[in-house]
Amino acid sequence: MTEAKQLGADGRDGLNRLYxxxxxxLGRRLRARVGPDAAADVVQETYIRAAPYALADIRHPKAFLLRIAMNLLRDESRREARKNRETEGAPSPEVEAAHQFDHVLLSQVIRSMPPLYRNVFVLNxxxxxxxxxxxxxLEISVKTVEWRMARAIEYCASRLDL
Incomplete structure (x- = not known):
């Protein structure tokens, strides 16, 4: 390829002829990959990207245009993948609100729990x-820890209607 050059009148004619x-x-080649509507968009974008190049310096126009089109498709694919990764990690506002509500409710239940049970529950x-x-x-027996933990879980279940 060559460095980008300003298009003159000859360049515009050459680009029109190339198009x-x-x-x-190019449209037929791309339709199999992305469908007819997207292929038409990629063809247009390909010629926009090809416009700065001097037609006389392009030795293999098909390879040149196909390379630009494939780069455009790859860039779009990367954008989509990045967008999907970003949205996968972020819960919807409704889900986030439900989690916050559950967190506040659980905090209130734990605070209202008798200290004897709460200590064991929180530590575990x-x-x-x-x-x-x-x-x-706590300097108590394991059996006492088990008993207090059972009572703490029963307390939470009764307050949370489980």
């Missing part, structure tokens, strides 16, 4: 501690 000669061929569920670790920390 008339190869646009139907939010602190990631095992029952034996909780028993050592």
């Amino acid at each position: 008339r000669q190869y646009a139907p061929w 569920r939010f602190g990631g501690m095992t029952y034996p670790e909780i028993a050592l920390t």
Whole structure:
């Protein structure tokens, strides 16, 4: 390829001739990949991208035009993939609101829980501690930790209507 050059009157005529000669061929090549409507758009964009190049410097016009078109399709595919990755990680506003409501409700239930049960529940569920670790920390037996945890879960279930 060559460096981009300003199109003069000869360049515009050359681009028009290039378009008339190869646009139907390029459109057929692209239709199989992206469908008729998108193919027409890509053909138009291809000629917009090809406009700055001097026609005399293009040795293989079909390869030149096809390369531009394929680059356009690849760029669009990357944009779509990036957009999908960004939207996959982001929950919808309704889902986010429901999660926030659940979080507030659970916080209220845990705060209203008797301290005897709450300590064991918080250490296990939010602190990631095992029952034996909780028993050592609170200086109680593992059996007592199990009993308090069962009561804490029952308390949450009764308040959350589970």
